[in-house]
Every structure is written in structure tokens, then in C-alpha cells.
Amino acid sequence: MIRLSVNGRRRAYAGPPFARLIDALREDWGLTGTKEGCGEGECGACTVLIDGEPANACLVPMGQLDGARVETVEALGTPERLNRLQRAFAEKGGAQCGICTPGMLMAAEAHRRAKGRKDREGICRALSGNLCRCTGYKHIIESVSAALKGKK
């Protein structure tokens, strides 16, 4: 039995230990906000935080997560109560088709917590593991920049 925390809630996992985190999230716990775009850690759509660090949930077997703290996009805010990062994305148009958005938000969240650089270059580096095909990154970068610079 693997015990972990997912979005602050304790979870026990009893399935095959080599199942991927993304499948446990989506299929066992119905947390479908985490998306699969490539299955090889290239697109970043499945980015979650594991013990505060960004990770591709398609590359992590459940066996590695005993005692871990996992956070997904569902931990941020709700459609009725967006958090600051999400509000910035809503205002600046950071989400278009939306499939990369959960991963972008989690990569940005990791960057915010790590107190990373707030300039364009720093934000681009933090998001460089996340592919987007809609926005040309312009409004995503503006969204993250606004969220990092905005007051609490």
C-alpha cells in the first residue's frame, strides 16, 4: 500500500506500483485536470508538483510516491474562486485551447514558490518544459509576469 497526500488529502493506493501517477490521478481519483499530451515528458501538460518540485506525471511510477506530497491544478482555485495565478491567466488570455494550461499553471506555481526570476527570460526558462501550440507563449508569459508582480 502506497500512502501519499494529493492536494492536501490523504490517499492510499493499492494498484500496480508501476502504474503512472497520471493514471492514478485521472482514473483512480477522477482528477482529470492533469492532461497527457505526449507520454514522454516532452510537452509538460501533465506537470504536477511532487514535494514542491515540478514533475511530469507521465514519467513517475506510483511506487516512488510513498509519503510524497502531490499537488495538481485542482489544488489551485475553483472556477468561482480563481487564485491569483489563475486570475492573471483569465485577465491576460493565458489559456486558449486550455490543454497545456494545467501544466503551465503548475510550472509557474513551482517557479513562484522557488522565488524564481520575474523577468521574461526567467519566466521563459521556468516554462520551457511546457509546450503550447496556441498562444505563441505571449499571453502566458504576460499572465505569469502579472501574477508574480501583482500585490498579494
Add this chain to the structure above:
Amino acid sequence: MRGDAGSMTYLRPRDPEEALRLAGECPDALALAGGTDIMVAWNAGRLNGRSILDLSGLDDWRRVSTTRDGIDIGALVTHAQLIRHRELAAGWPLLAAACATVGGPQIQARGTLGGNIANASPAGDTFPALAVYEARVRVRSSRGGRELPFAEVFAGVKRTHLAPGELIVSVHLPRPPEPDRQLFRKVGTRAAQAISKAVAAGLLWTDSGGSVRELRFALGSMAPTVRRLRRAEEFLRGRRLDKGVVSEAARLLEEDVSPISDVRSTAAYRLRASQNILRGFLEGRLETP
């Protein structure tokens, strides 16, 4: 997702002794560290039915320690840890620079130095830096341990000289004398999340007269395994870096590599880009601060 979790045999030792014992008992088991390569193969359906020896619980192998002689990097230390490590950045900046070009932040956070070596990709971004720092790779099995010079680790594409049951424990980098010039340069398929078309690391020491005391220069993605430019290094020893000498070194580069054309680049380009990088380095136009 073409991997079948139910088909896998999964072993997760809690301490090094158990890991070495299991590795001995199941020599066919694939050692898993950060998973950033193995899970890709699994997702593609290429590892169904295999046994996995997951080393990620071995906290003893996750440490970095420095001494006056050098630095010891546990096999499970991640690229992100190395990027943040102050002493590594000060003493072995080419390795720190290389780690920062591996994948993106997600891959850097999970991928490990030991896993990178064990995976033995011809394109491993950290390998040229490890080669010029003359790293020593410490391996152990239930029968005991040994140390391999980095140059002797790789047997070919995706193959190492590790014996069945042997696991990489740590990597030791001796502390090099302060170089007069150094370089890390990756030529990737794009600016991030890129596999290298060519990747180079170089250290140069000159004497007061400007002659080469020692050059160490290594290239990745240019042969089945990372290559030190032994011929060029030997040729340059004691010579002044004038135009003819640099051209000869660039010509000699060809004799130590065997680039191929594949979906990522061409043999001609790889060769030309590497030669230009070597020239730029020797002429003082290219260096890593």
C-alpha cells in the same frame, strides 16, 4: 500509453545492501532512478514484462559532498540539485552548465546523474563535462565495489561496461587546477527540451608563453559514446595556438569521432559545428565564464 503496469515486476529496496542483493539476484532487472528515460520507453510499450529495480528510495545515494580533492556526487542526485549546488558551480562549472541544458525544469527535477550515465545515450548532455573533468564512476555489487574512469564506462549506444548486478553508487570529480579557458556548448534541436546534435566541453591550460600545457576536449552526439579528442589534445601539447595549429587540431578532430545522419541532424553538420566550436575555443572566441 502502451505500457502495461500489471505486466511489470517491481522491486523497491529500502537501503543500499538490499539494492545490491536484489541487483545480484535479478541481474536482468532494469535499474530505475528518476525515470525520465525508462518511463519514456515504458510508455512506448518497449518494456512490458520486464523487472524494475527502483533505486529512488536510497537516500544515501542522493548526497553531494566536497573535499579538498574533489566532489562526490551520489548516483541519485538530480540535475536540479547540481544546478543549485554552489561548490559545483565554483569548481566544476561545466557540469553545472550542462545540467542546466538537460530537458526542462521537470526533467531536471527528477532526472539523476547516475541515471543519465547508466542510460548511456550517445547524446548525454553531461558526458563531455564529466569526460574533461576525468570523473571516476564508483560502482558496487553484492560482491564488492570498483571504480571506473569515466572514459571506460561506455561500451556503445545505450550500453555500459557495468557487470550484471553492478549499480552506480556515485561519481567522483577530482578538483582540477584553475583552467585558463573553459567551455560548455550544447547545440540542440531547439533552445530548451532539446536533444543535442553536438555537445562539447573543453578545459585549456596554457603556460606563461602562451603555449598549451594541456587541453581536454570532449564531444557528445558525435560517436556511439562520448569522445575525448585524444589526437588533437596530444598534438596541441606544447604548441602555440596560431592559425595553422588550430586548423590542424580541427582537422584531427575528425579522427576521433564518427558522426551519423539521423532524424535530428546530419553527419556533415555535426562535424562542421564541432570543428567550429573547437576552433572558436582555441582561438579564444568561445568560452564559458
Add this chain to the structure above:
Amino acid sequence: MRPVGESAPRKDGPDKLCGAARYIDDHPIPGALFGVTVRSRSASGRIKGVRFDPSFPWAECVVADARDIPGKNAVHLLGDDQPLLADGVVRHAFEPVLLVGHPDRATAWRALENVTLEIEPIEPVLTMEDSVSRKRVIWGDDNVFKTITIKKGDAAAALAQAPVVVEGVYRVPHQEQAYIENQGMSAWFEEDGTLVVMGSLQCPYYVHKALQPIFALPAEKVRVIHAVTGGGFGGKEEYPNMLGGHAALLALKAKRPVKMIYDRTEDMQATTKRHPAVVRHRTGLTKDGRLLAQEIDILMDGGAYMTLSPVVLSRGILHATGPYECPNVSVLARSVATNTPPNGAFRGFGAPQTLFAAEMHWEKIASVLGKDPVDLRRRNAVKVGSVLATGQVLKESVSAGKVLETAVKRSNWTAARRAHARWNKDPGKPTWRGLGLSLVHHGAGFTGNGEVYLKSRAGLAIDRAGRVTVLAGSTEMGQGASSTLAQIAADALGVPYGSVSVERPDTARVPDSGPTVASRTTMVVGGLVRRAASDLRTALAKAAGRAPSGAPAFRRAARKLCGAASERRFLAEYERPAGLTFDDVNYVGDAYGSYGFAACAVELEVDRTTFEVRLLRVFTAQDVGKAVNPRVVEGQIAGGTVQGLGWALLEQCVYKDGALQNPRLTDYVIPTALDVPDIEVAIVEDPYSCGPFGAKGVGEMPMDPPGPAVAAAVFNATGLFLPTLPILPERIQEAADEEAARRALK
């Protein structure tokens, strides 16, 4: 503040930002089998047999093949040549042959390891050159899907007399749409026999139409529902017809719901790409660079089946001259068959291919004449009153000059080119720098009479509580259609944007507003919504006795209008603007009601050591008529520009024996945030009298100009003329070596 012209927050934003939006793989489908596809490895051959490994639990699986199709084995589009499942013969690598369903996803995928197709190979035709020369006939009588010609004046005679003649050959490659959500569909049969298909798609009514003959079902027994769609770019225009058919066929055989979700590899191997093209130009000019004649030959690779190739070719030929006026034009365009996976719709739809050639040809002309390429464009660009190759007279909303001058000014054209020339002369500099510019036009809406044939319908519903809902089959796939249509409705009704919602596209609930393609949603469907809103407004005023003012009055009027009904619907049907005519046999007349115009300036540097290209600045000015939602429009322009930059610099489909060798996002490389600078966008608004609030299209146009602007900038930086995309460092190195060898010979 009026809704139109406001950067209103997107309707689909909050759900997408919380992971609450449900894409097809997020919908739980109780009792569903997971379906996978057994595909040919061979590009061409006869199917001799199928071997099932007996060690696999086949008894737990449902297997379907062509014999299980109750109706016609054809995926209907422009033709019926493409089978839903190959029957006896395969004509391209990764052609679907069998379908397998299993309750467990992993087991379903493992079925693929346990089945082998025995295929007797037939020599394939893999290049368009081999196809056009009929190395072997693989389609119809001559391998040609479609031939189109355009004639204006007498190009041959004018060329014979022209003081200057410049020739060039330009090649553009495949491009993968690379939407981040792979293709996926679910299907099930209701108890009354209705087939329901839900999935990631652009055009619900295309799927609706395609499924009827396959399953021999009448229209009312087929229902197609749009799931939140993670990007399309054309890639989900026609392929969902195929995938929807597959999911439905397995569901029919299994008598259970079926879900089919491609992984990245399958998606890239099997689904459509941008058509590769070879375009030849022969251009006659005066010595000072005025166009006298353009002779253009276009060849496009359609792949193994017709799909949309004829209409891609049509848009391609109609943009082949670029936005310039020339008295004598002759264009021949052909689309041919090869034994490769069918190519299809991709943002721009043939125009980026021919516009790359047209624009790069100006760079060549400029170097032959020794003139500034911007001056040449200025001299020849269309303006109001200009006559296009089809004879179409441009009557209004012609902003070629304006977007060009904006780009020239904002890129500091003259000063920057001069500075770069100085920089490049210094051998100590680590790079070569260059600035390139391109100018394009892009027809908005379906080509020619397309909109007339479509007879699109869209409109609004109002309920007793005064809630207004947009009804259209047009889908939201990231481009902002839902917000844009809601803004148009709100503005036309005089109600707040927040009070208008948008119905989810579902053929059981919304009218057929035509496919979500061709930059037509804002201009055409938005126009229908606006007309419906105007009818609704009149009806409300009539019901209430006067035009309602304020929300309470609006609600009262709605209650009166609805009477006993729970809602009333107001639909409008497309009517062609007066005065437009097009002869779609001879290609004469008004090919598009209106054109958008765009210019793009790209400043870049090429590393002298590695030939890597780094983009320094990208500026683009684009005329969209009216930006209904400027933020959304800017997002479309920035996104399309980066997609164009990727095509120009990074993206390459590598084929071997007709099969894609790099079907992964690791090896098919699209730009990351670090690969592109901030895209600087200037929205130009030169209104079109027949578009809602003046709006023309925006979706496709941003894809057109980056390719030639990049190639022009590389030419300016290095002096190397590269007429082929993508401009990889390898190509620059090769060209530099060739140039060096040429110089050494001299």
C-alpha cells in the same frame, strides 16, 4: 461600454484554468471498451492475411474489420475514395485495417503487439515528382486529384517581351499540426438506435454527414457532440470523420460504448499534415520592378486519398500571386496522389505554401534588380480598385499598403538593414544579422461559392427568464469563437456580455453553421448571429410594445415573447453579399468577399560557429477588419505567428518508405517559450462592410507571413538564398559550404 471591441474575459477561461473543462478523455464513459487500431506498416500492398498470436486473450476482445461496416466503406468528404478500413489493399503506411476493443486500456494497446498483418508489397509512389510523371498510376487515370488554372491577360506574350525575367523554384514541406491534445472520440448507440459520437473535433456536422452512409442511418439517427477540444489548427477538420467512424463501428460490433484516444505516436503517424508543395515562378518585370507577367506552376502532394486536397489547392492557387497586381497572369495548379498518409487541412490551407514562394520570389527579384525588396512590394501591392488574377476588383478594405508601412516603420527597416550590413562586415562578430519582411493577403471565409453551398444557419435562443444563448455548430478549440460570438450577440442585443451564454455544439441542439475552418467563424457565423440578434431585438420590442431598456424590462419582454413556450429560437441563414459572383470552373470572379492583409518583419541572427538561428524581434501588423475581442485576436496572431516560425525554422517531418520516422514531440520539434521573442502585434482595422461590425477573418492569416520573412532575413544576414523550408542550421551550413566552394572555383 459596448461588448464588441472589448477584451472581454473568455467564456471558457475559468473551467480551463481549474482543470474542470472536460476534454474527451476526461469524460467517464461507463462500460466503455478502449479501442485501438491495427495499421499497415507498408506504404502499398495487398493484404494477404492477419495472424493473431494465440497466447493473447482474444476472447476478451472485440475485433472489427471492413466486413463489419453496415453501409458504405468510405469516409465521405469531397470524394468517397478513402475507406474507413482498408479492404484487401493498403495505399499508405499506417492505413487502418482492423479495430480492437478491450475493457482495459493497457490490454487493448497490447493487442497491437499480438497481431500481424501479412502484406504483399507493391512498389509505392512516394514523391510528387514520381506521381506527376506517372511512374505508376495509383489514383484515377493520372494520379491527379485536381487541376486548376487561372488566366488573366497573356502571360506568355508578356514574358517574351519583358525586359527582365526572373525564375525561381520554392519548396515547402509537410507540417504537423501538433495540437497538444491528441485525437480522440467516443461512440455509443442509444436504445432507439441513435448513434452518438462525442469527441475532439472542429466540425460536428462534417462528422454527422460522414457517419450516415457508413452506418446506413438517416440524419436524425446520428448525433455528434463536441467535447472541449485541445487545439485543432485544421488537424481536427476531417480526421474526426475517420476516428468517429472507427469508434462507432467498434461500438456497433461490441454493443457497448467505445472510447478511442490516440497516443502521440499514432496521432503523428496516421493523421493529416500540411500539404508539401513545389512552386515555380517565372516573372516578367520592367527594369524598375513593375510586374508585367507572372507564370506560376504549383504542385501539391495530397497523399493517398483525396480528402480535402482539391480545396486546399484552390486556396493555394488563389493566393499564388501574393497581394500584388499584375496585368498578365497564368497559373497552373495540380494536386497529386502519393502512397503517403493523406495530407489535409492545416491553418492557412494551401495559402502559406504558395505565399512563401510568392514572397521569397520578391527577394530574388530584388537581388537581381539590385533594389530594396520593400520598394518593389510598395510599387506592386494591391489597393482599392486593383484587379486580381481572377478578375476580381477589390472595392474596399484593402490595407496591403497600410500593414506594409506599419511593419516597415516599426522594424526600422532602413536603419536596421544598414546597421546589420555594418555588423556583418566585421569578421570578429559572433553572428550575422538580418531583417526580412513579407506581405500577404488571406481570403476570409470559404472559397468562391462555398458559403452559398454551405447555407449555414446560426442564431440565438431566449428563454422566459431572458437568458440568451448562442446557437451555432461552430466549435471552440482555443481560438476564442465562443467569446467572440457571445460578444457579437450581446452587442447587437444591447445586453451585457456576461448575460449571453453559448450552447455546446451538439447536432441535436444547434443548427449547422458550417465547419469551424477557413477564418469564417467571426465573419460569416458572427454575421448570422448578429442578424438573428437583430430579429430577436425587433421581436422583443414588438412583444413588449417598445424596445426594452435595462435588465428587468428585458426579462419582462422575454417572458411575453416566449408566451407558453420555454424558449424561442431566432435563426439566420447565410445570404451572399450582393454583387459577388464566382465561376468555380474557370476561376473567374470574386474568390473571396474580402481579404485580410498582414505584414511581418523578422530580425534574427545566425551563429557563425553553429549556424543556429536566434530570433531577435518579430513584429507583425495584421488587418482583421474589426477586432471583436482584441485580446483574443492578439492571441490568435501571436500563436499563428509562432506556428509559422516553427515551420520556418524547426519543424521537419522525416519520412522513410512513406512512413514518418519522427512521430514524437521529442524529435518533431515545435518552439518552446525560449525559442521565440515576444511577438509584437499591431492590429489594423480596415472594416469590411459585409462583416459583422466590419470584421474579416483572423484565424489562418498569421500562419502565412513568418516563413518568407524568416527566409528573407536569413538571406539578408548571410547572403544565402534558401528557397526551401525549414531553414535548419544544417541547410545553412550546406549552403554556406556550397557558396564557399563556388567562390573557391572563381
